[in-house]
Amino acid sequence: MLILNQLMILFLFGLAGHLLAIIVPLPALILAMLLLFISLLMGWIKKDKIEMVSSQLMAISGLFFIPMIVGIIEYWSDIRAVIIPFLLVVTFGTVGSLALTALILEWMIHRQDAKEAREVKLEKLERGKRSHGE
Amino acid sequence: MESNITRIFTDSMILVGITVCSYMFIRSIQVRAKGLAILNPTLWSGIFIIGLIQFANLDFTSYMIANKTITFFLAPMTIALGFSMYDGWHLIRRYLKPLTIITVVTVLISLSLAQIGAKLLGLEGAIAYSVMPKSVTSPIGILIIDRIGGISELAVFGIIWAGVVGNLFGPIIFKILKIKTALAQGYSLGAVAHVLGMSRANEMGKEQGAAASAAIGFTGILTILVIELFLRMNIIHPLV
Numbered sequence: 001m002l003i004l005n006q007l008m009i010l011f012l013f014g015l016a017g018h019l020l021a022i023i024v025p026l027p028a029l030i031l032a033m034l035l036l037f038i039s040l041l042m043g044w045i046k047k048d049k050i051e052m053v054s055s056q057l058m059a060i061s062g063l064f065f066i067p068m069i070v071g072i073i074e075y076w077s078d079i080r081a082v083i084i085p086f087l088l089v090v091t092f093g094t095v096g097s098l099a100l101t102a103l104i105l106e107w108m109i110h111r112q113d114a115k116e117a118r119e120v121k122l123e124k125l126e127r128g129k130r131s132h133g134e
Numbered sequence: 135m136e137s138n139i140t141r142i143f144t145d146s147m148i149l150v151g152i153t154v155c156s157y158m159f160i161r162s163i164q165v166r167a168k169g170l171a172i173l174n175p176t177l178w179s180g181i182f183i184i185g186l187i188q189f190a191n192l193d194f195t196s197y198m199i200a201n202k203t204i205t206f207f208l209a210p211m212t213i214a215l216g217f218s219m220y221d222g223w224h225l226i227r228r229y230l231k232p233l234t235i236i237t238v239v240t241v242l243i244s245l246s247l248a249q250i251g252a253k254l255l256g257l258e259g260a261i262a263y264s265v266m267p268k269s270v271t272s273p274i275g276i277l278i279i280d281r282i283g284g285i286s287e288l289a290v291f292g293i294i295w296a297g298v299v300g301n302l303f304g305p306i307i308f309k310i311l312k313i314k315t316a317l318a319q320g321y322s323l324g325a326v327a328h329v330l331g332m333s334r335a336n337e338m339g340k341e342q343g344a345a346a347s348a349a350i351g352f353t354g355i356l357t358i359l360v361i362e363l364f365l366r367m368n369i370i371h372p373l374v
Contacts, residue, residue: 007210010210010213010214011210013213013216014209014210014213017213025362026358026359026362027277027358029209029212029213029273029277030212030274030277030354030355030358032212032213032216033212033213033214033215033216033219033351033355034216034355035216036213036214036216036217036220037216037217037219037220037351040216040217040220041220041223047217047220050214050217051217053210053214054214054217054218055217057207057210057211057214058211058214058215058218058329058332058347060157061211061271061272061329062157062161062174062175062176062329063153063154063157063175063176063204063207064204064205064207064208064211065176065180065208065272065290065294066153066156066157066176066179066180066183066201066204067153067197067198067201067202067204067205068180068205068272068276068286068287068290069176069177069179069180069181069183069184069287069290069291069294070180070183070184070187070194070197070198070201071198071287072180072184072287072288072291073184073187073188073194074194074287075285075287075288078285079261079285079288082257082261085255085256085257086257086261086264086265086288086292087292087295088251088255089248089251089252089254089255089257089265090248090265090268090292090295090296090299091295091296091299092247092251093244093247093248093251093265093268093269093296094268094269094296094299094300094303094326094327095299095303095307096243096247097240097243097244097247097269097326098300098303098304098307098322098323098326098327099307099311100239100240100243101236101239101240101243101321101322101325101326102307102308102311102313102318102319102322103311103313104236104239105232105233105236105317105318105321105322106311106313106314106315106318108229108232108235108236109229109232109315109317109318110315111232112229112231112232
């Protein structure tokens with residue numbers, strides 16, 4: 001019952017996504033996902049109403065792609081010659097973007113932390129001056 | 135006698151059972167090997183079943199029809215990503231500005247690295263397009279392939295491979311580049327290696343995991359938007 005209940009909420013959001021997709025030119029599933037996010041954020045739906053099924057689905061998400069991998073057989077003759085370069089491109093692309101993303105983000109986080117620390121210091125200094133003047 | 139046994143393996147429950155059992159079996163091996171990324175259960179179950187079809191006369195068409203039941207769950211799973219985004223929200227709220235910038239930057243980096251690599255190694259047409267969604271989570275990747283053209287099965291293979299690479303090399307890259315904040319580690323893993331990156335991030339710590347799950351949703355959505363924009367601006371020409 002619990003599983004079905006929570007799954008039903010996901011389906012309802014799916015329906016809402018499809019309805020919204022009539023006017024918004026984005027895939028219905030993405031709209032459903034955004035709607036769920038916003039509803040949780042706004043408190044329209046409680047976290048525990050959806051938590052179990054969502055986290056379970058994420059935990060076994062790998063299972064759902066197996067038939068897609070098997071489906072590669074149909075294209076095997078087309079891709080056999082390019083599979084090695086294909087995997088190489090994916091490998092280097094992933095390592096490259098992971099390194100760049102982590103580096104830039106780390107730098108930006110440190111910068112914001114430093115800025116905030118400076119602002120806190122300035123505030124303290126100003127407060128100190130004011131109390132001194134009085 | 136032999137035909138009776140063959141008949142068992144055209145039954146749809148058995149065919150779905152093969153998928154589930156091989157996934158659970160390889161996963162339990164992976165857990166015993168302390169989450170070694172190369173033992174990815176999706177990848178090896180797929181290869182195992184391909185082996186059954188090629189060498190043990192398992193019928194491809196009936197396997198695919200029966201396993202639509204499994205593929206169906208991709209849709210509710212994609213919607214459930216909204217929950218993951220919410221789960222990581224409390225952590226990323228403080229750094230909203232750098233994270234917004236990095237999401238745009240990482241999407242552009244991923245897409246351009248994929249295209250540059252494809253050009254360098256001489257991949258063309260549908261194959262080159264199948265590299266593009268490599269860093270987003272598979273259900274979103276399939277939506278992108280539907281839009282721009284390409285081979286969705288190959289794209290899923292690439293997506294999983296990107297996840298395995300990120301999962302394997304992530305900690306090493308962080309060590310070499312001295313990435314120390316939990317947010318940078320988690321967010322970059324989720325942004326580049328989607329669900330597989332998230333599982334590695336969860337092993338590194340709770341904060342990393344939450345950042346990664348938020349990153350999956352946000353980069354996924356932004357990738358779709360950027361591709362839609364590129365299509366409108368005629369930078370990418372759809373094959374379909």
